[in-house]
Amino acid sequence: MGWQSSQSFAWDQLQPSQLTSGSQMRRAFRSVVSTPRSWTVRVRSDGKETSLGAIVESDGWILTKASQLEGEVTCELSTAERYQAEIIGVDGKLDLALIKIDAKNLPTVKWKSDADPQVGQWLVTPGLSMSPVSVGVLSVARRKIDPAPGVLGVQIDDAVGGALVKHVMRESGAEEAGLKPGDVILSVAGEEIDSARALSNFVRKFLPGDRVLVKVLREKEEVTAVVVLTDPQMLIYDRLREMQKKMGGALSRRKTGFTEVLQHDTVLRPEDCGGVIVDLQGNAIGLNIARAGRTKSFAIPANHVVPMIQKLKLKEYAPYNPLKDARQHTVSATTSS
Structure with a gap:
C-alpha cells in the first residue's frame, strides 16, 4: 500500500478491514520491511530462539540483546544461511552485545538518529519473513527507566x-x-x-x-x-505473572535500568527483542531492548546504540562471563532498602 507522510497518525493510514486482523495488519507493512529484514538475524543460544539481531557492519558484526545470550550462539540470516557466532563485547548498562559471524558483503542497518519519531507514529519491527514481526506506534517520547534490583528468588x-x-x-x-x-x-x-x-x-x-x-x-x-x-515484581505477584502470560505473553527478564528509551505499544516476545525497530521509511530509529508490559516495549534510541558499536568491537567492554567477577560486567542499581 502507499504510505502517507510519516507525520500522519497511525490509524488514519489503514483500511477498517486491516484493523481487525493481526496478520492482515502486518501484511500491510511488508513494503516497509522489505529492506530492513535483510539486516535482521535470528539469534539462537544452544539451539533455542533467544533474540533478534541487527547487522551493523558488512563483514559479520551484529548487535543484539546481551542478557538473552548463553551457551553456543548461532545466527540465521534472512537468506536462511546459518552461522556460529562469537560474543565479542557486552555493555551491561544498555544490555547490548556485539557478536561476530564469519560472513562477508552483508547488508547493513540504515540508522536514523537525528530526530525521534513523534508520539502516535507507526513503528515496525522486522523479522526474517516478508511480513514484520509486529507493528505498533510510539506511545511515550524518550525517557529514563529507573533500575529495579535483581533477586535470586x-x-x-x-x-x-x-x-x-x-x-x-x-x-x-x-x-x-x-x-x-x-x-x-x-x-x-x-x-x-x-x-x-x-x-x-x-x-x-x-x-x-x-x-x-x-x-x-x-x-x-x-x-x-x-x-x-x-524481577522481584514478577515473583511477588503470582496473579500478575499469570495474568500477563494469558493476556500478552512473557516479559523480558531485563527491562529496567536504561538511561533513555523510546516506549512503543508493539507486542513483542522477549525473543523478538534485540533487533531494530524502523519508521515507515525503513530507517532504524532504535534497537528493541525489552518487552516491559502487555502493550509496553522499549527501544534504545539510535543515537545511543551507534556509538557503542566501535567500543564493543574494540573490546572496551569485556564479554560477559559469570565465572569471572560479575561486578565488572553488570550495572549497580542504587535502590532504597
Whole structure:
C-alpha cells in the first residue's frame, strides 16, 4: 500500500478491514520491511530462539540483546544461511552485545538518529519473513527507566558461614539454576556471604537478567550454579505473572535500568527483542531492548546504540562471563532498602 507522510497518525493510514486482523495488519507493512529484514538475524543460544539481531557492519558484526545470550550462539540470516557466532563485547548498562559471524558483503542497518519519531507514529519491527514481526506506534517520547534490583528468588535465613535457603520461588532464576531448600549460599559473584542480610544487600546491586555465579554448600559438598536474577515484581505477584502470560505473553527478564528509551505499544516476545525497530521509511530509529508490559516495549534510541558499536568491537567492554567477577560486567542499581 502507499504510505502517507510519516507525520500522519497511525490509524488514519489503514483500511477498517486491516484493523481487525493481526496478520492482515502486518501484511500491510511488508513494503516497509522489505529492506530492513535483510539486516535482521535470528539469534539462537544452544539451539533455542533467544533474540533478534541487527547487522551493523558488512563483514559479520551484529548487535543484539546481551542478557538473552548463553551457551553456543548461532545466527540465521534472512537468506536462511546459518552461522556460529562469537560474543565479542557486552555493555551491561544498555544490555547490548556485539557478536561476530564469519560472513562477508552483508547488508547493513540504515540508522536514523537525528530526530525521534513523534508520539502516535507507526513503528515496525522486522523479522526474517516478508511480513514484520509486529507493528505498533510510539506511545511515550524518550525517557529514563529507573533500575529495579535483581533477586535470586529464594527465601533465606542466617546460617553458619552463609545464608540458608528456606524456600525457592516458582519460576525464579534460583529454581531454573537448581538451588534447593537446605542449601547454604557461601558466595555470589566472588563475594563471600556471611548472613542473610549480607546476601540481600549484595544481590540488590545487580539488575534482573544479570547472571551471577553462586556457590552453595549442599549436604557437605560445595556446588556452583549460574543464576539469572529475576524481577522481584514478577515473583511477588503470582496473579500478575499469570495474568500477563494469558493476556500478552512473557516479559523480558531485563527491562529496567536504561538511561533513555523510546516506549512503543508493539507486542513483542522477549525473543523478538534485540533487533531494530524502523519508521515507515525503513530507517532504524532504535534497537528493541525489552518487552516491559502487555502493550509496553522499549527501544534504545539510535543515537545511543551507534556509538557503542566501535567500543564493543574494540573490546572496551569485556564479554560477559559469570565465572569471572560479575561486578565488572553488570550495572549497580542504587535502590532504597
